[in-house]
Amino acid sequence: MTEVSLRQLTKQFGSFRAVDGISLEIGHGAFVSLLGPSGCGKTTTLKLIAGFEAVDGGAILFDGADVARLPAERRDIGMVFQNYALFPHLTVGGNLAFGLEMRKRPREEIARRTAEVLEMVQLQGLAGRYPRELSGGQQQRVALARALVIEPRILLLDEPLANLDAKLRDEMRFFIRDLQKRVGITTIYVTHDQSEALTMSDQVVVMFGGRIAQIGAPEDIYDRPASRAVADFVGRVNVIDARVTAAAAGGFQVATELGAFGLAGTAQPGQTLALALRPEAIGLTAGGDATVIAAAYSGGLVDYRVRTAQGRVLDVQAFPVPRFAVGDAVRLDVAAERLWPLA
Amino acid sequence: MKSVRAVVFNAYCWVVYGFLLAPIAVVVLASFNSGAFLTFPPQGLSLRWYYVFFDNEVFWRAIRTSLWVAAVATVISGAVGTAAAIFQVRYAGRGKEAVRMAMLAPLLLPEVLTAIALLFFVYGLGIGTKGMVGLLAGHLLVTLPFVFMNVAASLESFEPDWDLAARSLGAGRWARFRRVMLPMIKPGVIGGCLFAFIISFDTFTMSFLLKSVGTATLPIQLYDYLRTNFTPEAAAVSSFSVILTLVVVVVSEKLLGLKIRRF
Numbered sequence: 001m002t003e004v005s006l007r008q009l010t011k012q013f014g015s016f017r018a019v020d021g022i023s024l025e026i027g028h029g030a031f032v033s034l035l036g037p038s039g040c041g042k043t044t045t046l047k048l049i050a051g052f053e054a055v056d057g058g059a060i061l062f063d064g065a066d067v068a069r070l071p072a073e074r075r076d077i078g079m080v081f082q083n084y085a086l087f088p089h090l091t092v093g094g095n096l097a098f099g100l101e102m103r104k105r106p107r108e109e110i111a112r113r114t115a116e117v118l119e120m121v122q123l124q125g126l127a128g129r130y131p132r133e134l135s136g137g138q139q140q141r142v143a144l145a146r147a148l149v150i151e152p153r154i155l156l157l158d159e160p161l162a163n164l165d166a167k168l169r170d171e172m173r174f175f176i177r178d179l180q181k182r183v184g185i186t187t188i189y190v191t192h193d194q195s196e197a198l199t200m201s202d203q204v205v206v207m208f209g210g211r212i213a214q215i216g217a218p219e220d221i222y223d224r225p226a227s228r229a230v231a232d233f234v235g236r237v238n239v240i241d242a243r244v245t246a247a248a249a250g251g252f253q254v255a256t257e258l259g260a261f262g263l264a265g266t267a268q269p270g271q272t273l274a275l276a277l278r279p280e281a282i283g284l285t286a287g288g289d290a291t292v293i294a295a296a297y298s299g300g301l302v303d304y305r306v307r308t309a310q311g312r313v314l315d316v317q318a319f320p321v322p323r324f325a326v327g328d329a330v331r332l333d334v335a336a337e338r339l340w341p342l343a
Numbered sequence: 344m345k346s347v348r349a350v351v352f353n354a355y356c357w358v359v360y361g362f363l364l365a366p367i368a369v370v371v372l373a374s375f376n377s378g379a380f381l382t383f384p385p386q387g388l389s390l391r392w393y394y395v396f397f398d399n400e401v402f403w404r405a406i407r408t409s410l411w412v413a414a415v416a417t418v419i420s421g422a423v424g425t426a427a428a429i430f431q432v433r434y435a436g437r438g439k440e441a442v443r444m445a446m447l448a449p450l451l452l453p454e455v456l457t458a459i460a461l462l463f464f465v466y467g468l469g470i471g472t473k474g475m476v477g478l479l480a481g482h483l484l485v486t487l488p489f490v491f492m493n494v495a496a497s498l499e500s501f502e503p504d505w506d507l508a509a510r511s512l513g514a515g516r517w518a519r520f521r522r523v524m525l526p527m528i529k530p531g532v533i534g535g536c537l538f539a540f541i542i543s544f545d546t547f548t549m550s551f552l553l554k555s556v557g558t559a560t561l562p563i564q565l566y567d568y569l570r571t572n573f574t575p576e577a578a579a580v581s582s583f584s585v586i587l588t589l590v591v592v593v594v595s596e597k598l599l600g601l602k603i604r605r606f
Contacts, residue, residue: 052507072510079511085504089526098522099512150512 001028002062002153002186004049009058011044018044020210021058026188026203031180033189033197035221036207037233042190045207046156049188051075062153073102078147078185082159084139086131092118092142093127099150117149120179137168144176148183155180155187161196173199194234198222206230222278228342231276238279238314239342244271257310261336274342279303279317281338284324288331290314292324306330367585374578381573392575402580405564406587412475412550412560413543416482421536423483424490428531429524431491432498446491449484457484458552465553472555481549486542490535497531533599541588 004026011019019041026032034042047053049060051072060068067075086095096114105113118124121141131139140160147155160176161169177200180187191197197204198218206213206221214226225231228239242254244267252267253260256275267273284304293313294305297320304316304324314332324330369383376382377389396402424446431442449457458481465477472478501524509519525532550560559567561584569577 050507050511052510072507073513073515076513077511079508081504081508083502083504085502085508087505087508087523098509098514102513102518146508146512156511 001184003028003064004154004186004188005061006045006049007059007061009045009048009060010056011041011048011053012056017210019048022207022210022212023058024205024212024215026186029184029186030202031177031187031189031200032203032205033191033201034205034207035191035194035197035234036213037192040207041210042192042207043158044210046158046188046190049154050077050079050156076150076153078150078152078155080140080143080147080155080157080160082162084131084143084160084163086139086142086146088131090130091127092123092129092131092134095131095142095146096127096149099146103150113149117145120148120182121145136164137172140164140172141175144179148179148185152185155183155185157187157189159191160189161191161193169196176200198234204234206233208233223338224340225276226343228274228276231340231342236279236315236317238277238282240275240277240312240339242273242275242341244269244273257308257312258332258334261334261339263336263339263341265341267341276340276342277314277334278338279315281335282314282316282318283333283335284316284318284322284330285333286322286324286328286330288329290330290332292326292328292330295324295326306332308332370578371582371585374575374582376575376578379574381575381578385575392579395574395576396579396583399576402561402564402568405559405561406584408558409544409561412478412482413540415479416486416543417536417540419479420483420486420490420539421532424487424535424539425494425528425532427487428491428494428498432495432501433503443495447488450488454485454546454548455552457481458549461549462552472553474555475558477553478550478555478558478560481553482543482546485546485549486539489538489542490532493535493538494528494531497528497534501527529599533595537592537595540591544584544588 004024006022006024009019009022010017022041022045024032034045036042044053048055048068051067051070055068058068059066062075087098090098093114096117097110100110100113114127115124118127121144123138123141123145126134126138126142131142134142143160157176161172164172173196189197189200198221201218203215204218204221205215208229214221214230216224216226221230221234225234225237231237231239240256240258242256242261244252245255245260246253247267247269250266251262251264252269253262254267254273254275280301284306289309290306292304293307296303300320301317302320302323304318306314306316308314316332373381373383373385374392375388375390376385377387377391378385427442427446431439431446435442461477461481461484462472465471465480470476505523505527506519509523514522545562546560547562547566550563551566554560554563561580565577565580568580
């Protein structure tokens with residue numbers, strides 16, 4: 001297990017600063033996701049850690065030793081690529097043996113390790129197949145096995161589920177997370193999919209424009225976003241204007257168009273705030289002064305769009321029972337503890 | 344039922360193939376002539392002129408020279424052309440198009456001009472045409488573009504991520520080339536080398552201007568011979584050279600396998 005720390009990491013492509021002073025501490029065996037829209041620098045950060053791109057500034061420490069000047073082939077990393085990058089001219093066994101052969105391991109050890117890892121990814125008996133003879137999910141697991149068989153110091157994954165269909169993607173989330181826990185390897189996972197990041201990670205790092213917007217546990221990122229941009233990117237959010245009416249030790253009162261609420265924290269009376277409110281934190285009951293203007297049924301949940309008496313449009317997510325139709329009058333019940341002031 | 348279009352297309356294909364192959368067939372048939380002159384159709388069938396050819400040390404020396412030059416030219420253009428193609432596709436960046444044009448330039452210029460320029464060049468350097476250096480340089484110039492083109496084409500389907508994956512697995516530069524890139528561009532390398540061999544074996548102009556006095560490649564010897572003689576021996580030599588080339592192509596295809604991507 002390896003501790004990774006990034007110190008003021010920068011990378012410039014021409015006049016474009018892809019990575020702009022990133023600092024990050026990743027503990028032994030942690031699973032950390034880099035989450036952000038395309039072009040936010042998450043993949044570049046991963047390539048810097050892997051050694052595929054040269055750093056322009058800053059340090060990359062593995063257990064305290066700077067590896068930023070080390071070529072990729074000597075960093076001892078396992079990498080899983082978005083398109084898997086399996087060697088098409090080698091069998092599954094040949095792909096797995098490749099890294100061990102580069103390390104000049106004896107033949108018996110290579111055979112034993114390869115068999116062990118194949119079993120770990122539940123692909124026993126497929127050692128003789130070529131990558132093109134495997135399904136997408138199987139190729140994905142071979143790619144994971146190839147990265148892990150060399151017992152690397154850290155595991156890097158670059159959007160590994162992007163090419164899989166939805167059902168398989170959900171299975172693979174659990175598979176990868178479970179495997180990572182069993183192996184106990186420090187893992188950095190790049191994705192633009194917020195639900196992947198939230199379900200799999202110990203820590204999520206949200207990135208915008210080459211900088212870190214927020215670092216935190218999935219619950220922090222989702223329920224206590226640091227900014228409106230983070231709140232928007234990680235799931236849907238309603239933003240409500242509020243005015244502080246009274247403040248006391250440990251809490252304050254706000255007035256909003258949805259009513260008055262008591263919140264924890266500190267604020268000055270008279271101050272105006274923007275409050276984040278997730279769609280599922282609003283309950284609907286029949287009869288009220290708000291109107292349903294759109295409803296989309298998606299199986300387990302229904303996504304509503306509701307217009308308040310003041311004309312504000314809110315997203316609401318609720319269970320299908322009771323069910324409301326477009327035009328129905330509804331009352332909004334806000335879970336006060338889910339209101340979160342945005343900076 | 345076949346449509347008229349398909350029948351016409353089929354006939355067209357046969358005509359094209361006939362046009363391409365008929366001269367070769369004529370030469371081969373003429374080589375079995377029993378008469379004293381190179382004529383077609385042959386006057387009687389015999390292996391007479393093959394016996395004459397097999398006893399003619401002059402032609403054998405020319406064949407050995409041609410094989411030797413073609414082999415050396417193939418090995419060198421195989422290595423240099425492959426390296427150049429890798430550089431062009433993977434590392435040339437903005438200069439990509441310029442490198443490609445430079446590599447293909449020998450194909451675009453008339454071979455006579457290139458040969459004359461090279462002749463001035465080797466004399467300017469003081470090497471002259473005494474040894475094989477000038478001749479080999481000429482042959483390299485005309486064979487290199489074929490290796491380059493073939494390898495560059497096969498490199499287009501090489502995914503950069505394969506190289507990165509190999510790096511992450513601890514493979515250094517040489518191991519990545521030998522174990523990952525080479526197996527995948529193998530069809531291009533072998534195809535290019537076959538072209539190089541055949542082109543070198545067949546080329547006339549370069550050899551004519553750059554050979555040293557007293558040595559001759561097979562095409563030169565044949566040309567020399569035909570200037571003063573007009574016997575079916577020339578056809579026998581030509582047929583033999585056709586068969587030799589075919590053997591080289593078929594054997595290397597069987598041995599090295601153009602289709603299978605495994606070393």
